[in-house]
Amino acid sequence: MARFGRRPFDVARREEDDPLDKAMAPPPNETPEEREKRLADEAEAQRRSDAIDEEINKQRLAEKREPHIRILLLGQSESGKSTTLKNFQLMNSPKAFRNERASWRAVVQLNVVRSIRTILGVMSEASGRSTPMTISRPGSPEPDADSSPLSPELLKLKMRLAPLQQVEEALLRKLSPPGSMDFEATHLAPVTNLPYATRSSRFTREVAVHSNSQWKGAFSRFMASVRTSLDSMDVDFASDPNDPGVVLNACIEDMIKLWTDPTIQSLLKTYKVRLEDKAGFFLDSLHRVASLNYVPTDDDILRARLKTLGVSEHRFKFKAAGNMVSNDWRIYDVGGARYLRAAWVPYFDNMDAIIFLAPISAFDEVLVEDTSVNRLEDSVLLWKSTVSNKLLEKSQTVLFLNKIDLLRAKLEAGIEFGHYVVSYGDKPNEYDAVSAYLKKKFAGVHKQYSPVPRILYCHLTTMTDAKSTQNILANVIYQSIYKFVVLSSVTDDKWTVYMGLSDSEGRWWKGSWEDHDVHAILGSKASDKLIEEFADQLAKLFVEGELYISNWSTAPGTQIKLTLGPGAKRPMHISLEELSPSQAAEFATGIFLDIALQAKSRKCRLHGSSISFQSSSTSSVPLRAQEAKPTLQTCVSDSSKKPEPPIASSSRATSKAATAARTVETEPKADPAKKRATAPEKPAAPPAPRPQKGASLANPNKKARKYKAIEFESDSE
Template identity: 50%
Template sequence: MRSVEEMDPISVALAPPQNESPEVRQTRILMERAAKAASDEIDAQLNRERQQAKRLPKAVKILLLGQSESGKSTTLKNFQLMCEPKAFTSERASWRAIIQLNVIRSVRIILDALMAVSATRDFAPTPRSSYSSYASRDSLRPDSELLALRIRLLSVLELEDVLKRRLATPEPECELPPSSVAQISTISTMFRRRTNKEVAVNSSVEWKSAFMRDGVGRQSLDTENGVDWEREDDPGPMLHARCEDMQKLWGHSTVRAILERQGIRLQESPGFFLDELEVVTSLRYAPTDDHILRARLKTLGVSEHRMHLTDPNGAITRELRFFDVGGQRSMRAKWVPYFDDMDAIIFLAPISAFDQTLAEDPSVNRLADSAEIWRSITSNKILEKTNMIIFLNKVDILEVKLASGIRFADHFPNYGRRPNDYDSVSRYIRKHFQAILKQSSPSPRMFYCHLTNVIDTKSTAFVLAGIQDMLMRFHLKESQLIL
């Protein structure tokens, strides 16, 4: 009968080989000692890090919530610009490619809208190009100039696939495991099949390395060195060559009319750069801070971002840990596990979307949806002691809409006959969200509300500085360092 050791698979695996020679045995023993020493060193390093973490102040955990395209990613960039400016600057070369993708996507949306109009009618192109010369809806149709522009801009659309492939398959510094290679292959196939969909990356993928020159890391702050200008598939030269065509397309009166008829508002969308084509398509273009804040890259899943916050006197440093979760309806069920152990929630409500509906459900008004999300999180008992901060965001777009004559009361009848101006509407919305907090909160809490335009770095800096001070005070009070 076999002993317990003989039946134990671990003991069998660790047992020395049979008929082992003295030389092989000596080599094996030396290798085992080296492996154990390495393991012990790793354990000691982990223990030192744990001891050091105990001595450091507790990290401040902040959860960013809001529906899709509410401004969460832009808020994160603003915090990074304030807390980690060197890291922000080092990523300029990567954001150049994303801005190029944004431009190409805008062109694709326009050309798709033109084709949708063409597909509904059987007509020959006309030489007329002025929308004012069309008196009826039926006469809205692409003319010969637009059709010629479309043909010339097809080469620009092909660049989208080039950038998507690079985004899906970043060039690694080391060989990837088979599972990762299979995953990348799947993503690449998805991109090829869904070229008309918005580009999205998984939050766990380090995509920025795909657009950095080999050998240049985050420590480099020079965009000139970060971009491989000589790369054969760099979209820059082609976009520069087609800049005039893209400007003509965007400036064409018929295009503007068709987009308006179809309810497409590119100017209100994140990643809009068509008014700055000459700048963003210039040769050796380097994004500004403003451009990076406005760039749009959709992320899937939950991402964590760590930054360090130092008080004005430089005496106390706190680690800020931001958690950004997807805002699509299908993602909201995944928010709850992150409610526990959060110091603060920053909720973003894009109030300019009062006349828009959800992409996932056209029957739901976007501003009404934001109000319901706010109600659900403020009423959650898990978050009873969590500090709530709300950004009523995109006030710049709200002001433009109201000034253009779009009536808030047409979408929210309870607004009644109040003035249709920015001050009155924003005050009404602010009071509405404040009332929700008062009615829904399990216990009384302060209403920390800011009217924001998070792509405006100057105005947002004041808001974030106030939040920085507030978070510091919250944390110090919790640590009983202040009363």
């Protein structure tokens, strides 16, 4: 009661004492002229402030109206989200990406220091222990106390490397803005017995940076005094005595000695610390990365590790041929550690797509945040909760099963996948089998838990390999921006595929298979029956849209590859060459002609309102950006419609091009004689009799098919 009674007085007193009010108050003894000037200044300041507000509001409104594609990167910590983002940056604006090399130099240096400190931590632990640690995993070699004696030489080395702690602190100071508490502590964490193989995280804590902090800017300012052009690789940081790289450089030989010492190697083995599998591993390139004039390469930047805290938005403008669809992208990168995941949810609304990263090499690792949880299990659970989230039900799902390079290396090193994933049973401990199993597992979860049926685009990736990654990212981008139509035809000696791109330039590609291509797949002695079955299978893949385009490039004349059955054990590929503009025009005209003639023969009326090529699936014209956002689909048809079986057509067409476009027949011709037995007749001249149901181009929905996701049955285990 008493407090309530005093409140008005307190408030009044606070207002009186408000330092802002005091600062803003007119000076005592203000003359009328001064007052007039002050009021004029204030009015001007207000006008400017209003103008700025108005500008901001305008920009906000414009942004709202401006169509853009929103992509959210999701996955546990160290799954490769930020690395994916770096790949997008490298692809979209390599110059800007490379301009940040100076900042990444510091991160690489930090990664080096962290690795060395991990070794020093192991040494401390080994020398401090009188009995070996208990390793809970049965079957793994027990550490042997006698195997880790530290020689006086090693102890001296350890002491000589002590200044690295100051290097680390200096780098952190330079990277984080003044007063920032963004970086997590990097002191040695207490030791715990971990049940799994990877334990290095207990020896050091992660270096992290808040996504909103201007760490690159801060560092660039710091480096500005010494930096010449970072576009050239010839930068001399040695002239700056404050560069932490100077001390690091002085430690090169000692670091190499430590890392290559056989005792240290066996100690690391004993303690199951596989630094070479860890993020930010550069110890095999010490001479290069610790040199005074070191400037990170693109690869180094992709391999550098800096943990993300918070969520950051990155804008890209992808260049699409023509301007029919939106090519403004916003990519959101989030921190994947468990305690950061709550911050994801506000971004779930209205996402066009999510790219989920699951590091499948982590089957024998545990979460840093909770050492009782297997990282692969965490990924599967996170995937399950992501795909089942109602807010994301309209988002396209792209899954990157990442770190396959490390998966391969671990399996080749004899680490048993089945040991950690019991349901895998005794299947072969080989990359193909394991990756297929995991693909199936993740696809099964997607199928089972998606609130609505939707396509899954799944890729096996190595995000640190820019070349292969860019191909995959290009696929993700073109799936979003472009739409395609695929048509095929069979003539006596060839199966020909045409693929059209719905951009404003009307581009077409063409590829074909002849007898020898079929025999190359089935063997030269393939029986008629086998060839027939193969043709049926091929037709099914084609009609059901089990197609995928790789080697995508917008560059004119680039050869691209159409993959049939990307989810099959042995996908098949057909190379497509781009048609010249005049060939493409002739081909497209042929299709129109055929449509018109067939429509006429069926007494269809061709007038504006009844035929809308805008919405026709074969025409595959993308919706204008302002009408609808493009989706991550390469499809051309309405996926909700059940695909029709391939048609043994007896329809007719006039031109070769129109013939090609007419049907979705997919039987490759292995032998002209056999072909005649099974293939459709060669087309004759129009007018055609009414074609079989679904066979006509006048009803194109029956032909063009959606590229379907790779989908597997749910893992029954």
